[in-house]
Amino acid sequence: MHPLICTRCGEWDGDPDAGGGEHLLRCASCGRTRPFLRLPLLCVTGPSGTGKSTVARELLGRLGQRFVVLEQDLLWVGGLRDPADDHRLFRSTWLRTAAMVQQSGRPVVLCGTVAPPELEHLPERALFAGVHYLALTCEPGVLTARLRARPAWRGWDEERIIETLEHQDWLRTEASRLRPPVTLLDTTGSAPGQTAAAVHRWAERLWPDGALEDAAAS
Template sequence: MVLDLRICPACGDRAERPIVEGETLTCARCGHRWPFRRLPLFALTGPSGAGKSTVGPELARRLAPDVVVLEQDVLWTGALRGDVPSFRAAWLRMAAMLHQNGRPVVLCGTVAPPELEPLPERAFFDDVHYLALVADDEVLRRRLRARPEWREWDEPRIEEMLEFTGWLRDNAKALDVELFDTTDVPLDAAVTHAESWVRRLLADRARGVHTPALLRRS
């Protein structure tokens, strides 16, 4: 069995757009059908400086061994740097392969639904849930200015991130993204919120309950 779900295990064809029906894949070239695990994907997102990299390691400790927590920026190198669609697609393929081991994935990194939803690899997942950590502008400025020089957070780049934060706040409801403000929240509370978010959604799925994010935030 091939773990890369875009490759047919019968003929080796690499599907440009996977054909998915429930938890079954079909090869467009030879017609072979095979089952796969179609699990939910969790995106811990938000602007840089809001706390993703701080929350991630502790979240991984708390969710182990049930859930895999990964940092997206680890692939932001080499051929993928500057090619955002390929970067996102590579991560979705990686997460889908990990899902075949039976454990859901939490991806930590700055991403928004319009970047993932149109990709062909989106078909490999049941639902994609988004929890965005945000913070007040001045707090984000202070946190980003305090980062080491090699991370290259100059003022124009900081302002771009603040614009993204504003866009995220304005569009979260329409995009079905849950927000959590870390401005005055200690690390432990932020991790607890993220952990509860993941476990609650997994429990809902196990019971066959689908709760829209708009209601989860109320």
């Protein structure tokens, strides 16, 4: 069942609320509350070339027992490539997917390029207790070299590389002013294992072992 469709009246609820509790949603049309496990969503973001895909593979072994690690590009298919409103269709689909995965009791770590302005205004944002962002960054010269070294089929021409560097500059400048703020992690001199260890520590601080039991008891 779509998490924004009420199971009682069948109406689409474009503005769900928590219904007075972390694990309830209330339908704006009929007022019915229904159980829904609202966990934090952890986004490992940053420009292409900063190591997100490599870190995602490393995190599977480190976090796989308590988190579900997903790579955003898994759903980058033709039907979701509409660029309207910062790829709203793609973003909304990922939020709904993550929210339903989290009904298993494990928070999702979503690895892919995303920023608060692209998620925070969406109706599906209400399906999470909070969204937290950790952005991987890299020294511009190193990032440029990494992108130029990619296979030709990936389409990394000079114009696209410049756009990526500009996005990183924006992210570094605005990170602390975004709502919620974005934590930055420079990966320039770090091996994949070191970066994955830092991401692991960040995730554990946000969702320590036993957090679900504590939330259920409160």
